[in-house]
Amino acid sequence: MFLKFPTRHGAVPLRAIFPNMITSAALACGLASIHFVLQNRYENALIAIALSAVFDALDGRAARLMKVTSKFGAVLDSLSDFVSFGVAPGVLLYQWMLHPSQGDPRPALAPEFEPIFMISVLTYAMCAAMRLARFTSAKPAKKNNPLASRYFVGMPTPAAAGAVLLPILIDVSRSIKWQMPPLLIAIYIFVIGGLMVSRVPMFSFKKIRLHPRAVVPLFISVGLLVFLAAKDMWLVAVILSAGYLLTMPLAWWTHARLKAQLGEHAAPPKHEPKMKIGRG
DSSP, X not given: OOOOOSOSSSSOOXXXXXXXXXXXXXHHHHHHHHHHHHTTOHHHHHXXXXXXXXXXXXXXXXXXXXXXXXHHHHHHHHHHHHIIIIIHHHHHHHHHHHSOOTTOOSOOOOGGXXXXXXXXXXXXXXXXXXXXXXXXXXXXXXXXXXXXXXXXESOOHHHHHHHHTHHHHHHHOSSOOOOOOHHHHHHHHHHHHHHHTSOOEEEOGGGOOOOHHHHHHHHHHHHHHHHHHHHOHXXXXXXXXXXXXXXXXXXXXXXXXXXXXXXXXXXXXXXXXXXXXXXX
């Protein structure tokens, strides 16, 4: 009657499907975001995408912790990411530009800007699909590869969703009295889409190590962000999204430096004689 879960056993243990349940919750949040967009409830749509990002961060960790990773879970996670961080942000951006919410002083999008804006959000969604397809079909990186553990190749899809929604975050923030021009927003969406399918190194904060003197300033910064979130949570979202974009030059520089160091260790000494191959 129903689709059968891919397993060789007669019964499926709950721990084996628990990470997929979290992924399903992330997918549901992405679909809920589209529902809120169609009702012009843009702040609710943003919250739904943020919740989807939280669930997306938890499902992979739960799978590794319980040691129940599977091909089914990887494909389901990619589909969830495409809906939540590819389709939902694109629909939200397009609807937000065409139909301002009630009480929003921003004028509706001029007719001459509608085609380019539609093309920009379509390009972003397609780039998200291409990146996820590349990620799902790629071979797993070596565990002892420091470049793969510290850096992403291109901008990850959840981070791209947070970055591409920066114009809306600026608009809904009560503390920022500025709005991006429509043409600049369209160009910005093209750039974020291109970063997803590029080979630009981006930081992966999973294995970032801090100097002991940086721990206390980090604690203070987190406390300040929590205080700001109590007054204007969208301002904090703007700071986090813009802050991640500003780390791109540092990520490129440290990636190039680490790659050069690894190349020096892997290369044989110049004075080492070459081995001659004979017939014995």
